[in-house]
Structure formats: structure tokens, C-alpha cells
Amino acid sequence: MVVFERGVVPEAGRLLPASAVTVAVEVVSRTSVHRDYRTKREMYAQGGIPAYLIVDPLRGVCVLLTDPTTDTASGVPVYWAERTSKFGDPIEVDVLGVTLDTSEFRIYA
Numbered sequence: 001m002v003v004f005e006r007g008v009v010p011e012a013g014r015l016l017p018a019s020a021v022t023v024a025v026e027v028v029s030r031t032s033v034h035r036d037y038r039t040k041r042e043m044y045a046q047g048g049i050p051a052y053l054i055v056d057p058l059r060g061v062c063v064l065l066t067d068p069t070t071d072t073a074s075g076v077p078v079y080w081a082e083r084t085s086k087f088g089d090p091i092e093v094d095v096l097g098v099t100l101d102t103s104e105f106r107i108y109a
Contacts, residue, residue, distance in 0.1 A: 001025040003096065018047025022095055028056040030108075041065065046077035051095045060087045060107040066095065 002016060003023040024044050026036045036054055044052045045068040054063040065079035085091050087105040 018044070018049055021047070021049045023051040023053060023093065024049050025053045025055065028054060028058055030058065033058070037063075041079065042077050044068070045079050051093060052079060053091070053093070053100075055105065057087075057106065057108045060105075061085065062087070062091050062100075062102060062105075064091055064093065 002021045002025070004016065004020050005022060008020045024040070026032070026040055028036045036056075041052060041054075045065075048068050050066060050068065052065040054065070056063065062085050064083045064085070065081065066083075067080035069078060069080050070076070071078045083091070085102065087102050087107065089102060091100040091102060093100055
């Protein structure tokens with residue numbers, strides 16, 4: 001899922017420029033762990049997406065990554081800030097000015 005400001009993307013088409021995305025959200029599945037935690041993390045940081053929220057029902061946590069930059073030592077795109085919250089704890093998504101209620105999030109059986 002992506003969150004973007006109303007009116008900043010074209011009305012037609014499926015592709016969005018990374019510069020138009022404010023928050024990217026991924027829900028981890030058993031087959032997407034590496035992709036969500038590593039591949040997409042670097043890809044979204046490289047695109048300059050201000051926030052990336054990983055919802056992980058395998059571990060029962062949400063990981064909010066913010067402040068994309070490039071690591072000066074390695075040259076790899078990274079998120080400077082990382083906050084991990086357990087399911088049930090609210091998540092402050094400052095870039096949107098909202099608090100996400102995770103009280104109904106559940107761990108995979």
C-alpha cells in the first residue's frame with residue numbers, strides 16, 4: 001500500500017513516481033521476509049520515500065523507517081531512523097500526522 005498526497009499523481013496508469021509517495025506499507029508473509037526487510041527497504045530509501053512501514057504478523061511487530069539517506073561509508077541507501085512497536089502499541093506516523101492503532105493487528109497462526 002502507498003500513501004500519497006491527493007492530486008500529486010496522474011489519474012491514469014499504475015506506476016507512481018517514488019517522489020509522489022509519502023509512505024509505503026508492506027505486510028510481511030512467510031515468503032516475503034527478505035524482500036520486505038531488505039530489498040524493498042533499500043529500494044524505497046533509494047527512491048527517497050519519507051517513510052516505510054513494515055507490518056510483520058510473523059513476529060507481531062511494526063517497523064517504521066524514516067529519514068531516507070545514503071550511508072556515507074558504503075554508499076547504500078538506508079533509512080536513518082527505525083522504530084519497532086509491538087502489535088497493540090500505537091505507532092506515531094509523524095510524516096502523516098497520525099497515530100496508527102494496531103490493537104486489532106494479529107499474529108499469523
